[in-house]
Amino acid sequence: MVVICTHEACTGCMACVNVCAHKAITIIQDEEGFERPSIQQNKCVDCGVCQKICPINNPPTLTSPLQVYSGWAKNEDLRLSSSSGGAFSVLAIPVLQRGGVVFGVTLNKDMQAEHIFVETETDLYKLRGSKYVQSRVGDSYKQVKRILLQGREVLFSGTPCQIAGLRNYLHCDYDNLITVDLICHGVPSPKVFDDWKVWFKRSFALKDITKINFRSKKTSWIFFHLAVIGCTEKDETFEYEGKYYEDAWIRGFLRDYFLRPSCHQCKFTKIERCSDFTIADWWGYSGNSAQDKDYERKGVSLLLCNTAKANSLFVKDVMTSFEFKKHTLEEAKKTNLSLSRPFARPSTRDAFWKDYHSMDFMDIVKKYMYPERLKLSTRIKIKYQKNCLRDFILKIVYRLEKYI
Ligand SMILES: Cc1cc2nc3c(=O)[nH]c(=O)nc-3n(C[C@H](O)[C@H](O)[C@H](O)COP(=O)(O)OP(=O)(O)OC[C@H]3O[C@@H](n4cnc5c(N)ncnc54)[C@H](O)[C@@H]3O)c2cc1C
Structure with a gap:
C-alpha cells in the first residue's frame, strides 16, 4: 500500500491529488478539520508518482534572498486594504494589466478560505488581505499549468508549502510564472x-x-x-x-493550539525560500518623515526578491508604485522570527x-x-497611540516594570 508521506509531516499542499492521473486520491477531513489526501486502493495502480511529487519527500530547490526591502504601496487605498503594506497588490496589478492571471486566497460565500484566480484589477480585492486559516487548494495547480501552456503570465501566491507543491507538480520552470510566498506563522484548522x-x-x-x-x-x-x-x-x-x-x-x-501539525516542523519556514518573492510584515519600522511615523496604523511590508526573475520584476513593476527602503538579511531576520524557523x-x-x-x-x-x-506598558501604548506624551510615559513604565 502506497504511503505518500507521514501523517504528521503532510502539509495538505495537495500536489499528490493534482498529479494523480487515475483520480485515485480523494480529499478527506481529519479529526482536527485539516484536509488530507486519501488513496482509494481500488483505483491506485502503485505508480508512486504521488510519493515522488510530494515536497516533503523531494523538496524543490530553495534559494537565499538576493534583495531585502521594507515598504508600502504608494496608493494609500491599496495599502490600507492590505494586511501589511500592500506588496501583494503591487506585484499582482502589473501582471493583470499585461493580461495575466493571479491566483490567491479568498473567503467564499460560506466564509471558507479557498484558492481562486482573478483576471481583472477590479476582482483583485477578493485576494487582498490575510485569511488566517488553511486554504483549500483544490485543483489550482492543474489550472495554473493549463493557463501557463496558453502562454499567459501567471502569478501564484500562497503559503511556502503550497508554492513547493505547485513547483513539484509543474516539474519544470516556466518563464511566464511568478511565485509569491508568505512568511507563515502556520495555518489554523x-x-x-x-x-x-x-x-x-x-x-x-x-x-x-x-x-x-x-x-x-x-x-x-x-x-x-x-x-x-x-x-x-x-x-x-x-x-x-x-x-x-x-x-x-x-x-x-x-x-x-490549532495550527496544522506539520507547521511546527515546516521544511519551508527558513531563510532559503522556494518562491521568486516572499512577502510579510516588517516589524519595528523606524524613520523620521511624517509618513514614516504613521506606519503603526497603516502597515509596512517586508519584500524579499529571491531569484534573478524577482530582481528584474522589482525594477520593472515594483519600484514606481512602492515606497521602499533596502535592508540586510540580518535586519529582516531580527524583525521577523517566522522567517528563520517554525x-x-x-x-x-x-x-x-x-x-x-x-x-x-x-x-x-x-x-x-x-x-x-496585558503588560501596563502595552496598555498605555494602545491607549495613547497618537499621544505625544506616549514615548515619555512608556520610557518611565518600561523602567518601572523591570523592578516589578
Ligand atoms: C496563515 C498566515 C500566516 C501568516 N503568518 C505570518 C507571520 O508569521 N509573519 C508575517 O510577517 N506575516 C505572516 N503572514 C503574512 C501577512 O499576514 C500578509 O499576508 C502578507 O504580508 C501580505 O500582505 P500584503 O499587504 O502584501 O498583501 P495582502 O493583500 O494583505 O495579502 C494577500 C496575500 O495573502 C495571500 N493569502 C491570504 N490568506 C492566505 C491563506 N490562508 N493561505 C495562503 N495565502 C493566503 C493571498 O493569496 C495574497 O497573496 C501570514 C499570512 C497567513 C495567511
Whole structure:
C-alpha cells in the first residue's frame, strides 16, 4: 500500500491529488478539520508518482534572498486594504494589466478560505488581505499549468508549502510564472474556524456574517484587530472590531493550539525560500518623515526578491508604485522570527484537542482563547497611540516594570 508521506509531516499542499492521473486520491477531513489526501486502493495502480511529487519527500530547490526591502504601496487605498503594506497588490496589478492571471486566497460565500484566480484589477480585492486559516487548494495547480501552456503570465501566491507543491507538480520552470510566498506563522484548522463562526454568530445573535477582515486597520496595524461585518436576526447591520488581546480567533491562532501539525516542523519556514518573492510584515519600522511615523496604523511590508526573475520584476513593476527602503538579511531576520524557523508545538496542544472533542465550543473559548492580561506598558501604548506624551510615559513604565 502506497504511503505518500507521514501523517504528521503532510502539509495538505495537495500536489499528490493534482498529479494523480487515475483520480485515485480523494480529499478527506481529519479529526482536527485539516484536509488530507486519501488513496482509494481500488483505483491506485502503485505508480508512486504521488510519493515522488510530494515536497516533503523531494523538496524543490530553495534559494537565499538576493534583495531585502521594507515598504508600502504608494496608493494609500491599496495599502490600507492590505494586511501589511500592500506588496501583494503591487506585484499582482502589473501582471493583470499585461493580461495575466493571479491566483490567491479568498473567503467564499460560506466564509471558507479557498484558492481562486482573478483576471481583472477590479476582482483583485477578493485576494487582498490575510485569511488566517488553511486554504483549500483544490485543483489550482492543474489550472495554473493549463493557463501557463496558453502562454499567459501567471502569478501564484500562497503559503511556502503550497508554492513547493505547485513547483513539484509543474516539474519544470516556466518563464511566464511568478511565485509569491508568505512568511507563515502556520495555518489554523478550518474546522475550528467554522466552529468559531457559529459561536460568534450565536454570541451576537447574527443571522449572517458577510465579511471578515483579519487585519483591520481602522485603529491600529501593529496590534492585530479582527473586524466582522454581519447582519443581525432583526436584519440590522452589525459591525465588530476585536483587538488582538481580546478577540478569541486571533488569541487562539497566536497561541498555536490549532495550527496544522506539520507547521511546527515546516521544511519551508527558513531563510532559503522556494518562491521568486516572499512577502510579510516588517516589524519595528523606524524613520523620521511624517509618513514614516504613521506606519503603526497603516502597515509596512517586508519584500524579499529571491531569484534573478524577482530582481528584474522589482525594477520593472515594483519600484514606481512602492515606497521602499533596502535592508540586510540580518535586519529582516531580527524583525521577523517566522522567517528563520517554525514555532514549536505547544506542550498544551494535545490537551486542547482532547478538550475540543469533548467540550462545548463556548467552554473551549473560555479555557483556551480567553483575553490576554496585558503588560501596563502595552496598555498605555494602545491607549495613547497618537499621544505625544506616549514615548515619555512608556520610557518611565518600561523602567518601572523591570523592578516589578
Ligand atoms: C496563515 C498566515 C500566516 C501568516 N503568518 C505570518 C507571520 O508569521 N509573519 C508575517 O510577517 N506575516 C505572516 N503572514 C503574512 C501577512 O499576514 C500578509 O499576508 C502578507 O504580508 C501580505 O500582505 P500584503 O499587504 O502584501 O498583501 P495582502 O493583500 O494583505 O495579502 C494577500 C496575500 O495573502 C495571500 N493569502 C491570504 N490568506 C492566505 C491563506 N490562508 N493561505 C495562503 N495565502 C493566503 C493571498 O493569496 C495574497 O497573496 C501570514 C499570512 C497567513 C495567511
